Amino acid sequence: MKAPCVFLLVVFLPVIVAAQEHSALSPQANAIYVGADGKFEASPDTAQIQFQISVQEDTSQAAFARASKDVDAVREVMRANGIEPKQATIGYMSVQPVYDWKNNVQKLVGYRVTTDVTLKLNDFAKVAPVTRQLADANVSGSQTLSYILENVDEAKDKAVEDAYRRARASAETLARASGRVLGELSYASIDTYESRPILPRPMVMKAMATAATPAPNEEFTPQTVTVTAHVNALFNLK
DSSP: OOOOOEEEEEOSSSOOOOOGGGTTSOOOTTEEEEEEEEEEEEOOOEEEEEEEEEEEESSHHHHHHHHHHHHHHHHHHHHHTTOOGGGEEEEEEEEEEEEEOGGGOOEEEEEEEEEEEEEEESOGGGHHHHHHHHHHHTOOSOEEEEEEOSOOHHHHHHHHHHHHHHHHHHHHHHHHHTTOOEEEEEEEEEEEEEEOOOOOOOBOOOTTOOTTSOOTTTTOOOOOEEEEEEEEEEEEEO
């Protein structure tokens, strides 16, 4: 089904039709102004695994030591799957004191060290073993897996082509209905955007998987990414 289009026909004959939605463009004689949406669905090129390492110990030194041990386990998982640790990025790290407020008295009971890690993979075959092994390592209470499109330029071009095709088809229909012939393009504007899916809740994966048990995401096809474009175009009339 064609995307809805809005158009403005300005032919200084007996009838003049004005479109309020595009008042920014001054009406021109013997012209048709149309707007249309187009889209292109592309396969994602990157799998993004996000997880948080959060540990608590009695002292800050002990919390740092345990966090370092968990991070080492993450590095080992990556190396075991042929992934360089530098491919992972850390967004932040925090060290916070933890207090107990029993009987309305503030008492220091420990320190918590927290950091978040993001790993991007182009080889989707590595996603299942990495997520499973991270769960086995028990370094994080949750993981979030999402599929994204990083090389989006080609998809944007395809969406623009689709939007322009729809816009021109509508303009040709209106021109034909008014007894005129559509001429060349004299003006156009383009807006594109990527429709990003709502991220799912983190998958809580405890260390209960075995090598014989497939990961929950194994053998499924990643959801496509929709890139949308809107084209406004002004055509002359013959």
